[in-house]
Every structure is written in structure tokens, then in C-alpha cells.
Amino acid sequence: MFINAMGLILADHRKINLGDLSRPRALAAIPFGGRYRIIDFMLSNMVNSGISQIGVIALSKYKSLMDHVGTGSSWDLDRKQPGLNLLPPYINTANVDRGGEADDLNGLLDFFRAYPHKYVIVADSNVIFNATFDEFVSKHEESGADISVMYNRDSTRYGSPSMILNLDRRGYLRDMMMDPPKPSATRCSLGIAVLDRELLIDLVSESIARGDRDFSIDGLMKLYKQYRVRGIEYKGKVLRINSIPTYFASTMQLLDDAFRNELFGSDLPVYTKVKDEAPTLYGEGNTVSNSVISDGCLITGEVTDSMLFRGVTISKHAIVRSCIIMQDVFVSEGVELENVILDKNCVIRPGIKLVGQQDYPVVIGKGAIV
Amino acid sequence: MARNEIIAMILAGGQGSRLGVLTKHLAKPAVPFGSRYRIIDFPLSNCINSGIETVGVLTQYQPLALNTYIGNGHPWDLDRNKGGAFILPPYQSSERSDWYTGTANAIFQNIEFIENCDPKHVLILSGDHIYKMNYAKMLRTHIREAADATIAVFEVPWEEASRFGLMNTDENDLVIDFEEKPAKPKSNLASMGVYIFTWDVLRRYLVEDERNLKSNHDFGKNIIPRMLQDQAKLTAYRFCGYWKDVGTISSLWESNMDILDRPEELNFRDRDWRIYSKNPVKPAHYIAKNASVINSALTDGCSIYGTVEHSVLSNSVTVEKGAIVKDSILMPGVTVQEGALLDKCIVGFETIIGRNVKAGASVKGKSRFTSPYCQDQITVFERGLKVRDKVEIPGNCMVEIGDDGESNELIEYTFRVR
Numbered sequence A: 001m002f003i004n005a006m007g008l009i010l011a012d013h014r015k016i017n018l019g020d021l022s023r024p025r026a027l028a029a030i031p032f033g034g035r036y037r038i039i040d041f042m043l044s045n046m047v048n049s050g051i052s053q054i055g056v057i058a059l060s061k062y063k064s065l066m067d068h069v070g071t072g073s074s075w076d077l078d079r080k081q082p083g084l085n086l087l088p089p090y091i092n093t094a095n096v097d098r099g100g101e102a103d104d105l106n107g108l109l110d111f112f113r114a115y116p117h118k119y120v121i122v123a124d125s126n127v128i129f130n131a132t133f134d135e136f137v138s139k140h141e142e143s144g145a146d147i148s149v150m151y152n153r154d155s156t157r158y159g160s161p162s163m164i165l166n167l168d169r170r171g172y173l174r175d176m177m178m179d180p181p182k183p184s185a186t187r188c189s190l191g192i193a194v195l196d197r198e199l200l201i202d203l204v205s206e207s208i209a210r211g212d213r214d215f216s217i218d219g220l221m222k223l224y225k226q227y228r229v230r231g232i233e234y235k236g237k238v239l240r241i242n243s244i245p246t247y248f249a250s251t252m253q254l255l256d257d258a259f260r261n262e263l264f265g266s267d268l269p270v271y272t273k274v275k276d277e278a279p280t281l282y283g284e285g286n287t288v289s290n291s292v293i294s295d296g297c298l299i300t301g302e303v304t305d306s307m308l309f310r311g312v313t314i315s316k317h318a319i320v321r322s323c324i325i326m327q328d329v330f331v332s333e334g335v336e337l338e339n340v341i342l343d344k345n346c347v348i349r350p351g352i353k354l355v356g357q358q359d360y361p362v363v364i365g366k367g368a369i370v
Numbered sequence B: 001m002a003r004n005e006i007i008a009m010i011l012a013g014g015q016g017s018r019l020g021v022l023t024k025h026l027a028k029p030a031v032p033f034g035s036r037y038r039i040i041d042f043p044l045s046n047c048i049n050s051g052i053e054t055v056g057v058l059t060q061y062q063p064l065a066l067n068t069y070i071g072n073g074h075p076w077d078l079d080r081n082k083g084g085a086f087i088l089p090p091y092q093s094s095e096r097s098d099w100y101t102g103t104a105n106a107i108f109q110n111i112e113f114i115e116n117c118d119p120k121h122v123l124i125l126s127g128d129h130i131y132k133m134n135y136a137k138m139l140r141t142h143i144r145e146a147a148d149a150t151i152a153v154f155e156v157p158w159e160e161a162s163r164f165g166l167m168n169t170d171e172n173d174l175v176i177d178f179e180e181k182p183a184k185p186k187s188n189l190a191s192m193g194v195y196i197f198t199w200d201v202l203r204r205y206l207v208e209d210e211r212n213l214k215s216n217h218d219f220g221k222n223i224i225p226r227m228l229q230d231q232a233k234l235t236a237y238r239f240c241g242y243w244k245d246v247g248t249i250s251s252l253w254e255s256n257m258d259i260l261d262r263p264e265e266l267n268f269r270d271r272d273w274r275i276y277s278k279n280p281v282k283p284a285h286y287i288a289k290n291a292s293v294i295n296s297a298l299t300d301g302c303s304i305y306g307t308v309e310h311s312v313l314s315n316s317v318t319v320e321k322g323a324i325v326k327d328s329i330l331m332p333g334v335t336v337q338e339g340a341l342l343d344k345c346i347v348g349f350e351t352i353i354g355r356n357v358k359a360g361a362s363v364k365g366k367s368r369f370t371s372p373y374c375q376d377q378i379t380v381f382e383r384g385l386k387v388r389d390k391v392e393i394p395g396n397c398m399v400e401i402g403d404d405g406e407s408n409e410l411i412e413y414t415f416r417v418r
Helices: A038-048 A063-069 A105-113 A134-143 A197-210 A217-225 A244-253 A257-264 B017-023 B041-049 B063-070 B103-108 B111-117 B135-144 B158-163 B199-211 B219-229 B249-261
Strands: A005-010 A054-057 A084-087 A119-124 A147-152 A163-167 A173-178 A187-196 A229-233 A280-282 A287-289 A291-293 A302-304 A319-321 A336-338 A340-342 A353-355 A362-364 B004-011 B054-058 B084-088 B119-126 B129-131 B149-155 B165-169 B175-180 B189-198 B234-239 B243-245 B285-287 B292-294 B296-298 B307-309 B324-326 B341-343 B345-347 B358-360 B379-381 B385-387 B392-394 B411-414
Touching: A005 A038, A005 A105, A038 A054, A038 A063, A038 A119, A054 A105, A063 A084, A084 A105, A105 A197, A119 A134, A119 A197, A119 A217, A134 A147, A134 A187, A134 A229, A147 A217, A163 A217, A163 A229, A173 A217, A173 A229, A187 A197, A187 A217, A217 A229, A244 A340, A287 A291, A291 A302, A336 A340, A353 A362, B004 B041, B004 B103, B004 B111, B004 B135, B017 B249, B017 B379, B041 B119, B041 B129, B054 B111, B063 B084, B103 B111, B103 B119, B103 B199, B103 B219, B111 B119, B111 B199, B119 B135, B119 B199, B129 B189, B135 B149, B135 B189, B135 B234, B149 B165, B149 B219, B175 B219, B175 B234, B189 B199, B189 B219, B189 B234, B199 B219, B219 B234, B243 B249, B249 B296, B249 B345, B292 B296, B296 B307, B341 B345, B358 B379
Parallel strands: A005 A054, A005 A119, A054 A084, A147 A229, A287 A302, A302 A319, A319 A336, A336 A353, A340 A362, B004 B054, B004 B119, B054 B084, B149 B234, B292 B307, B307 B324, B324 B341, B341 B358, B345 B379, B358 B392
Antiparallel strands: A119 A187, A147 A187, A163 A173, A163 A187, A280 B296, A291 B285, B119 B189, B129 B243, B149 B189, B165 B175, B165 B189, B385 B411
């Protein structure tokens, strides 16, 4: 608590594509974990760290992101001095002809200059964990590094794309590789960096002067030859989302008690937009097993090993196995679904059968009627 | 400020003593209801859905829980620049300082608040009924009929009519007589405790009633009869739909079960008339392998490893392996430990039901905890208890902390509930 920092969340990632799920919305706005969107976790982590000025920058398709975060009141970010700053790409006649790749960087500079904080924590939106940044910032402060980046090492397979870091004995970054064919290290970047606000303003100004139009964590880390960039390990549990299969696998991790307890059981709440749904009603003759179910559902069919978002209807004699079913989906009678991801507002007509594979789930886009 | 067409005043100060330990620490309107809600969510949501954006909430008995629950009214969109939710406790003034002595007196003491809002009409509501109602329609009737007061009435079955305050009306639905719980009912139109008054008229009657030392300062007992005596124009407004007074343990239990048995009547899934409530900030609920949840209502933060049948569970309830919860209402944070059986129980906030406890309708025997408030074999647990493992508690019991100490033959220890 009381760390002297502001936050910046990068709602999009140029290298991460979740197909039908990211087509209508920014990466950060993809629904996750029943009642959340991916961004809720990073926003909550920042708010729980006592950070009260947060910028969110989107490249495109930010309507659903704006709908979701609104004034930031769900995170107590609706403040007199704006707590939540949505920084959409700034399009004007001078840059619109540059292929729509708007120069978000000028807006970014204004945001950094508007507040007096010492540090900025910059974060991508593809990792999910529940922790404060207190330790991260104090370790950064003690080490005297220019930039500190967070990594973890819980696996040798992180899915693609992932940035593997090579650190020296004192923790300084010596090399970094995207999806190396033969990983020599298991330290995988979490896409979170902390640095001096003044330094960041300099770096961004230089980028603008050079005509760069991109700003990313990877770009910050690549400065390891000029600046002292140091890695700090995060030891808690982390979910990484960089593709449809990892999205699917991460969701299924939430069915595990130990994992769910670490993510939600601490005294750090995960905030999200309130929907005021009804309680979920379970009818006669349903069977629900090993599943996470959100409010407002009506369940009279069979649900196993699945994640249901808010307002889902599962009709009689429908069978749902290992599926992710998003908000307000209607599954009719006699439908059979296995390893399927259904985006918001889909309707599955009676008797339809859809079967995907665990490594390759079937994805049905938003609002489809099957 | 422009003149308000109507403001609402919710009478939320009553103790609700017939709910026993459920209202020991909080006022009746703050009692959890229907998995996600508290009783007061219904009048508050009805107000905002009807377009009434100035709501005074009159509190008196154990107001802390209610005050913190309502806060600035944000969950109901009542955090307005103009209007909003106002908590109105009794206060001290240079002339007098008094508790609210009756429903009419409570409004009388807040005449200044109402005058500041300068409304044409005042809607009087009570904080202990479960219903969805469009007050705007009722207001239109009130204005069209140019009535002094409009009283919402609900047709009850004739055989039950003598339990209610009844309005006898003429063919134009004008009220000609009011009877409180008559032995021989002449009408089956029960007053719902929802009144719209033309403010100038009500103000006059409140001031007059206050001077009458013999008066109980009650709307039903004094104000309405007095207006009838003066031949003021009182209109009955017929309401059809679900309406239930949840003033007793039995009616609270029944009304909760109605969500499961008659879901189409209250229809919480109706997005055109949402009932809003304060959000507990908990993850979605989890149903484990081999758990069974039949015919029940659940909400965020619950973890179910055992069996839940025909029950209403509030947020953050845990039902452990081998435990059975049947026909019961579990309030936020309750834990039912392994092997326990609850049958027709209402369990207060965060109480822990120990292992292999058996409680409720299916348990035979006698207990010194039998309470006259508990009927129909319903057993009620106070909040913040750890019930000893393996104890057996029959129906019609009220399990509570004694005056003497914190533990007894049923209670292992107690803890603070926020």
C-alpha cells in the first residue's frame, strides 16, 4: 500500500491474437473466469496496491473495453482527479492516413506529465494473478536498476508468443528471445515493468522524435544494452493467455480448488463491473459437476467441467462438457457440447452437437445462432 | 430546485421482533432475502425503476447494518446530484428529542426534509415487503382521480382476509371504510402498506395527529381513519402480482421458497425490472464433482461439495462433502461442515454448522431452544456461531447465544460478524 506509482495498462498486444474472441474487442476486454474480463485482474492488482491513477491504452476496438470500465467506479477509480484514464488512440487528419496506426504516444506523454508520482508500473493484459506490487516496487527501489521487469518460472512450456529472459547472476537482463526453439532459460516475462516516470517520459519523447509509433513492454526491455534492466521473480501462481488453447487451459485451471483459492481466496478482492443479475436457479433433474457458474443462470441440463458466465441458460437434456460459455448464451434442449467456447449472446438451436478437442476447442463467435 | 412530483419515504426503523434472532443485530429491512438481496432492495429498486430518485430511509432500530448497506445509494443508482438516498434517523432539536413513536410520527419528524424537497406527492413505503411494483402507474391513478390519498391494495383469499388491514370500497374503488384485522371481513382488499398522499393534505393531518395525545401516530390506525372520517378522497389502487409480507419466520421462509417453486411470479431474470443490490465482490460459485444441487438458488462465492436441495443460498456459503442442505435458507458466509444435515433451517450470517450436526424438521425430540416465533418445524440459527459437532436440534428452535455466556450445549464458541 501507499506506493508512489501510477499505472498504465496496455489493453492490446500486437503479437497476441485470440481469433474470434479478440475480433470484436481488445485483448484486455475478453471475458474470463465467469464474471470477469481479463483487465479486471490487473486493475484490481493495481488498486489493491494503492495505485489510484491508472491509464488504459487501447489500439482499436475499444468500445467493449470502455463499456466495461466506464468511469472506473467498480474499482473505486471514479475520483475527482481522474482515477481511470482511458487513452484511446488519437486519430486526427495528420495521422489518419498512416494506415490507422494512430500515434497513441502523444496522449501517453500528456498522461505521464499530469501526475506527480515517482514511478510508473506498465503492464500488458495477458497475465492473470492476484497480488500487490508493493514487493515489486520496493525490490526495484533497492536494486538501483533503471527498469525492473517481472517474470516467473513455473513451466518450460509457456505457449506462444512468450518472451524468455536470460539474466546474469545479479539479475540483470543479458538476452531475450521470443519463443526460442531451444530455451536455455525458463524465466518467462510477465509483461510488467516498473521505472521512473521521468525516465519513461524521456524514452517516450525519444520514440516520438524517432518516428516510432509503437510502445510495448518488450520495447522497454530491449533497452537492456543502454539501461540497467533487471528481472524480479514473481513466485505466486500465474495464468498466461496468449492463444486460444492457453485461454482454454487457463480457464480450466480455475476448476482446481487450490488454484481458485490462490486467485480469489486471499483478502485482495478482484473487482469487476457489477451486473445485478438474479441468483442462479437450478431446476429439477439437472446434474452439475466440477464447474464454475456465475449469477443469473438457469440450469436444467447437464454441466460437467465447465465455466459458465452470467445469464446462461442450459435447457433440459442438454449436455455440456469441458466448455466455456459466455454471457447470455442460450443452449437449447438436447444440445451436446464438448470442448467448445461460446462467445456472448450465442444461441444453440435444439439437438445440435458440437465437439472440439482439448488442444483445439471449437470457438463460436459473438452472437452466432447455430 | 425544481418542484419534485413525488418523493418516497421508506419506513425502515421497525425491529421486526417476530423474526427473533435474525433481527437481533440488524433491522428487518436489512435481512438477506432470495440469495442475492436484502429486503430493502425491493422498495429501493421499485423506486428507481419507477423513476423516483429522491428516497428518504427512516431508520431507528439497529441502524448500523442498514446504514452501511445503503451507503450513498450507489447500488440503486441513488447517488444523485439532485435527490438520491437519504438516511433519516431520529434526532435531537431545541424543542424536543424523541424516538419515532409511530409511522406517522416518523414522517412528522421529517416534515422539514420533505419541505426541502418540495414535492407535490409523497409515497410512503414500508421496508418489509417483497414485491415488484411500478409506483409511477399508481401515481398516475392518484393524479387522475385527484385523490387526497391512494392506497395500494392486494386481493387476498377470503379465508386469510382477517389477517390483514382491509379496505372496504365502493364500485369506483373509493375507500369507504378501513378495518384492521376484522373477525368478519367485508372485503378481501388488503392494504399493502404503500400509500401516495398529496403532500399538502398529508402535512395537515400529520400536524393535527401530532397534537392528539391519544393517537398512536400510526398511518393505519390513525391517519387513514381520520381522513375517512373527514370524507377525504381515498382511492384504492389494485395491484396484481407477487406481494408478500415477510414479518414472520414462516412467511420469510415461504417467500424465499416461492423463488424456487414459483420463479415466474417474482421473475428475478426480468431485465426490464431488475432488483438491484450491493455486490459482495466474490468470484462465481463452484459446484464440485459429486456435489448435487437441485431446485435451488445460488450466488457468487459459494462452494458446494455436498448436497443442496430446494434451498436458497446467499453469497460465500460453503457446503462441505457429505453435508445435506434441504428446504433451507443460508445467509452470507455460512459454512455447513462435513456430514451435517439441515432440514428446514434458516442460518444467520457466517454461522458454522459443525460436523454431523442434525437440525430441523426431520429431527425428533425436544429442546429448551424451542421458540414461539418458530412455526412449521423451521429452526433458526443466530449469526456468528460455531455449532458443536454432532448435536441434534429439532424443528421450531431458535439457536442463540444465552444471556449468561457465550457457549452452551449447542454452541461451541461465537465470533464477531461484520
